[in-house]
Structure formats: C-alpha cells, structure tokens
Amino acid sequence: MDNASDPDKKHSAESFAAELRRRIKERVEGYEAGAKLPTLREFAATEEGVARGVAEKAIDRLRAEGLIESRRGAGSYVRAGRIPRTSPGRLSQKHWSLGLSVQAYDTANPPKAVDVEVGDVVPPAHVAEALGVPPGEAVLSRYRRYVRGRRAVQLATAYLPTELTRGTRIEHTDTGPGGTFARLDEQGFGPTRFVERVISRAPTPAEINGQDDREGLGLRREGSLVFEITRYAFAGDRCVEVSLMVLDAEAYELVYIFPADA
Known part of the structure; x- marks a missing residue:
C-alpha cells in the first residue's frame, strides 16, 4: 500500500482524508474503483499517526463527498461510479x-x-x-x-x-x-x-x-x-x-x- 504519511506526524481528520482522497484519485493499488477499504481498526493499526477516531471522521468526510460508499454490515468501498x-x-x-x-x-x-x-x-x-x-x-x-x-x-x-x-x-x-x-x-x-x-x-x-x-x-x-x-x-x-x-x-x-x- 502507498503510504505518504510522516511517521512523526499525527494526522488530523482533514489531513488523513486528503491522503485517502489522493490515493483514490490516483488509483493507488487497493484504492481502485470498487475496492474494499481497510476497517477503522486496520487503519489505526497500519497507518502511522492515525487514530481510529481520525480514520472514522476521514471516512465520513469522503463519504459525504461521494468518493466512498458504506454498505451496511459489509464495510466501506471506493465508489465504482454512479x-x-x-x-x-x-x-x-x-x-x-x-x-x-x-x-x-x-x-x-x-x-x-x-x-x-x-x-x-x-x-x-x-x-x-x-x-x-x-x-x-x-x-x-x-x-x-x-x-x-x-x-x-x-x-x-x-x-x-x-x-x-x-x-x-x-x-x-x-x-x-x-x-x-x-x-x-x-x-x-x-x-x-x-x-x-x-x-x-x-x-x-x-x-x-x-x-x-x-x-x-x-x-x-x-x-x-x-x-x-x-x-x-x-x-x-x-x-x-x-x-x-x-x-x-x-x-x-x-x-x-x-x-x-x-
């Protein structure tokens, strides 16, 4: 996975949303249309400086922008296009x-x-x-x-x-x-x-x-x-x-x- 995070920097919801937005728009591996995103727990465990609450707010922000969709009981996905x-x-x-x-x-x-x-x-x-x-x-x-x-x-x-x-x-x-x-x-x-x-x-x-x-x-x-x-x-x-x-x-x-x- 492409990770442009600074190990010494604590992410805000805005900065982590910006990073995820970049990955989606650049079609980084694992962030292609239709791809299933990591869970909040997985984000917190694998992304440097990202707390679970930060990941949740970032996902909510991208969902509101229409880049991500959430399926009840199945997690969050990169939207495949309307x-x-x-x-x-x-x-x-x-x-x-x-x-x-x-x-x-x-x-x-x-x-x-x-x-x-x-x-x-x-x-x-x-x-x-x-x-x-x-x-x-x-x-x-x-x-x-x-x-x-x-x-x-x-x-x-x-x-x-x-x-x-x-x-x-x-x-x-x-x-x-x-x-x-x-x-x-x-x-x-x-x-x-x-x-x-x-x-x-x-x-x-x-x-x-x-x-x-x-x-x-x-x-x-x-x-x-x-x-x-x-x-x-x-x-x-x-x-x-x-x-x-x-x-x-x-x-x-x-x-x-x-x-x-x-």
Whole structure:
C-alpha cells in the first residue's frame, strides 16, 4: 500500500482524508474503483499517526463527498461510479419497441432485476385512483429488487389494471423483449406519455432492512438518502401503469435531456 504519511506526524481528520482522497484519485493499488477499504481498526493499526477516531471522521468526510460508499454490515468501498438514469430517452417508444429494456438504455452494465414477484394485490389508494380502479379492487403488482454486482441499488413495484394483464407475459416474471411497455403496446395500450415525480428523503427501516421475506437496500441508518420516484404511464388519457421506485441516492445520477422548445 502507498503510504505518504510522516511517521512523526499525527494526522488530523482533514489531513488523513486528503491522503485517502489522493490515493483514490490516483488509483493507488487497493484504492481502485470498487475496492474494499481497510476497517477503522486496520487503519489505526497500519497507518502511522492515525487514530481510529481520525480514520472514522476521514471516512465520513469522503463519504459525504461521494468518493466512498458504506454498505451496511459489509464495510466501506471506493465508489465504482454512479449509475446514470437518463430521461426521457430511456422511456422512448423507439427504445422499447426494438425489444430493449429500459435499464439497458442508461449503461452497458445496467442493474439486474432479482427477486421478481408477480401477483394480484390491493394497491395504495393513490395508485388505485390513478389507474381508475375502485377502492379495494385488486390490480397486478410486479415487484423487483435491482442489484449491481453484490449491491442492491433499487426497489420497484409496478401496478397495472388486471384487464390489461390477464393472459399476457406481464403476468410472468420475464415479460419478454421490450418489457411491460411492449406487451401493453401489443394490446393497443402502449404508453404515449409519462409523468415522473421525484423527491429525496431518508429511507424507511423496511427499505433498509427489508420486510416480509424481502431484502432491503442495506443502507447505513444515519445519513443515507434515497430518491423516491413515482412514474405514471399513460396511453392517451388513460393511466395504464403506476410504478413506485426507491433508489439509493448514492448509487444513481439523474440525467435529464430535453430540447429548449419542449
């Protein structure tokens, strides 16, 4: 390991953070993107002039800067780069009509859907209202947890009227080329317009730890933020899907590209 520390100098949190920042930016061995960092105890034992408290404050500082990410129960890692989420291109008909996935639009290494669950549920009241479904009536729910490498980065649940899903591949865990939008289009209900609402907030305990045998995002309890995105897909004037998504804000970059005369 590259260690530029002066053996006779006691590091402050600022000076040790500067040293770690240098190693990360210069890609010193052991500090490449995705590398797992030593524990606080290991830093204190191997770095001259670095107390455990100093290492902890330095790590917190670099985490706030976005250079380091902490995974609950797994330690701290050099961030591997944020996942772009590019709108509105990712939702364009031209993209999914070619059989491509929404996730694949953003990056050559998109997150993968795991733990896919499909079934009928009574949706939240605001979802039922948007879909035009009477209160208490079931709709089709498609739950997915997305991971990149070994890291969970997104939880998503899509709700659709059952009259548009019965007997189609939308009821399967694998919806086929182009996904749900392509299957809706085959029935004459392909989305023609989308509305997305985005807020930033602290994650709930269930989103961190999971619940009902579902795994969560495994975020740190203190200081973590998520993007909560509610997406409405319309075919003409009819809302045909409502998708509720929770994204690890440390993992994603939201990118918006649109013409000036839009």
